[in-house]
Amino acid sequence: MRGLFSTLLVVLVALMIVTSEAGKNKKEKNKGGKGGADCAEWLYGSCVANNGDCGQGMREGTCNEQTRKVKCRVPCNWKKEFGADCKYKFGNWGECDAATSTKSRTGTLQKALFNVECQQTVSVTKPCTTKVKNKPKGKKGKGKGN
Template identity: 30%
Template sequence: MEYKWIISFLFLIVVQCVLSAELHGLRSERASKKKGKDCNPWVFEECKAKKGNCGEGKKLGRRTGADCGKTEKVFPCTVPCDGESPSSNQGKNKRGGDKICKYTRGDWSNCDATTNQKSRTLTLRKGDPNSCEKEKVITKSCKRACQYEKGEWSPCDASTKTKQRTLTLKDGSDASCPATKPQTRECKGGENKDCKYSYGDWSACNPSSNMRSKTGKLEKGDSSVCEPTKVVTKNCSIKGGKDRCFFGQWGEYSDCQNGVRKKQRELKFGGADCQKRAVKTKPC
């Protein structure tokens, strides 16, 4: 019985070894397929230039094999021109793009005031001097740093109704900026605080414009700068603004009739609701 148990155990070990070997072989076969070991090397056709008879171009590559993914592919290439050796193409990058020309950048020049442009020079640092430019000059527009100190506004000019001030260039700004700049703007109402006016009474309401006005005479201020008279206007309205009504002066009370006396005022502007406020009554 003991011998039978040992034989059975050895038989199981042999079977397991056989299965492991087969499984390992299958995995190796799949791995080799993934890595493309069954594909033959690429075979290329003659390089054809994109333009003319030489320069950058393309070539078609083919490969054979039962488990290859792609069997045809287009590759970049270069057709040597007359007097140029094929080795000159070594300056191209891995993807077949332009030649590798790397430059050291110089400092930007001062801004040219006439063109508003500045420039700097690039000097070849890495690349084939036969195919790369030894020096390149690039230009761009200037972003001028013009910082100004603001002066005080002048008094308002009564004739032009404007005021002025001067802007002065700060230290450290771009030398191409103007040293000074004049600035002008319109005067807003009440800006010239040195001009004081004495105003009369409001005028009667103008029914066509629903406006009334009053005139002020210069009381204090420089007459060369301040207007001699000033007119201000506003809408005709009663306090509260619910109805726009404008009346004349009240008349005298009438004699007593039926135990009351009345007085009236003329309605200059307003609707039907204003009529109620044009008459006052009081008991006799």
């Protein structure tokens, strides 16, 4: 009985090894055809949100005559005029322009993700803020009656 159990155990282990190797070979074969291993440089378009302006979306890539779609995400707070795939390094905000009541700063391109075309420099503006200086500090956390 013990001999039969040992033989059965050896056969099961051997069967598990053979099946796992077959599964690995199948996965490697599928990678070549579907993944476009023969294509060296994929060019991707912008990420397009599935619903609305931001959130989960899809990006289409092309290489030679092959196309593929990959999942992506468009950030909801990103400046739409220069896209989420172009990363810029910005300088400090300039002085407030009294005529327009705005201030601006420029950014230079640091990185273009997914080989998308980006502007080398961009400029952004925002309204000037009026900060109240020497604001009296009140007591915090004391409630109505102090």
